[in-house]
Amino acid sequence: MTDLFLKVKVHQGQNLPFVIYSKPGSDEIIGLFQMNDHVYLAEHFTETGFIMAPFEGENYVLIPEEHAEIITEKFERPAVSEETEISGEYDDSAKQHFEELVEKGVAAIRSGYFKKVVLSRKEKVAGTSKDVEHLFPRLLANYPNAFKYCFYHPKVGMWMGATPEQLLKVKDYQMQTVALAGTQLYEGTENVHWEAKEIEEQHFVTEFILENLKNRVSEEIVSSPYTARAGNLLHIKTDIAAKLNDKESLKQVLEILHPTPAVCGLPKNLAKDFILENEGYDREFYSGFLGELNKNFSTGRSEHSDLYVNLRCMKIKKENIHLYIGCGVTKDSDPEKEFFETLNKSMTMKKILV
Helix, strand or coil: CCHHHHHHHHHHHCCCCEEEEECCCCCEEEEEEECCCCCEECCCCCCCEEEEECCCCCCCEEEEHHHEEEEEEECCCCCCCCCCCCCCCCCHHHHHHHHHHHHHHHHHHHCCCCCEEEEEEEEEECCCCCCHHHHHHHHHHHCCCCEEEEEEECCCEEEEEEECCEEEEEECCEEEEEEEEEEEECCCCCCCCCCHHHHHHHHHHHHHHHHHHCCCEEEEEECCCEEEEECCEEEEEEEEEEEECCCCCHHHHHHHHCCCCCCCEECHHHHHHHHHHHCCCCCCCCCCEEEEEEECCCCCCCCEEEEEECCCEEEECCCCEEEEEEEEECCCCCHHHHHHHHHHHHHHHHHHHC
16 A cells, blocks of 8 residues: 555545545646645635535635645556446436436427536446545546546545546636537547537537637637547547636636536526426536646645546445436437436446446
8 A cells, every 4th residue: 555545544534634636647646635624615716725616506625735735646557457347237217317307408408498408317336345545546547538536525525536628727827728528439449420419519618618718818729629538438629728818817717617518508507507407416516626726735836727627426425326427418419319328428437446
């Protein structure tokens, strides 16, 4: 057991908050180990530490740098274990419930209520390991190009995930974000065909970001859409870079971007209202955002923020593990296909639970 995972075990035993994480392509794990069990909140986004923000509400939980011990540890990427057959079984009632939800979303779109809505569901998995020392290295092995994390607070719970989606990166007024949508299974090649539904969905996301930031940025650089791989899934991605015009606060920029159309819909407020009224469960931190907030970690280098959308995640409880999965719904969505898309996405987390 390494020093970092030993620290994790001790902190869990003392019911103290911590987060460990590794950035895309990195060979380093960073850990922040809070020295008390207080719930700190980011209120002005001038704070420094690791932030965990929910889909809805303003309880932005923070592990502050000033109240944490920071440990970094290099690792050699663990070998990917032999492929284990993962059951594609599902609960018929869950399938029916989700398909009815999608049908309702499609009807609302066709009536002109909104253009797109992202609908999700929660799936319980029992009888698997909940040991961080076992699960986190499996994330490192299987998802090197994702942001991997394990976040624990005794008053919030334990969350773990591997998200492919950058929300925002800011340093010296230079910001970077991405527009990500569309999903299909990776089957040995990134040279794939995308249906009109996925292309349209990704276009909505890109246009939303550009339209809402246009009065606050200059020098925009927008890539052409391209296929990007995240684990066993492929997505359509557009990279967006720009320079902030003035000293707009980070909080204001995040209020524009979060929740993104990729996890909510368009128009954002109408889609969000539909989600809150119809999904039938609390997303909590699923489809929120997380990451480094104004990080300097006593290095003397300029502060920067590096934030990700909390996708491909799970909440680890004593009795079972809750997986959170969703899909974008447009006027042409087929309810049964959308359910099976969520089933495919659930394999991302199930893959590390075996």
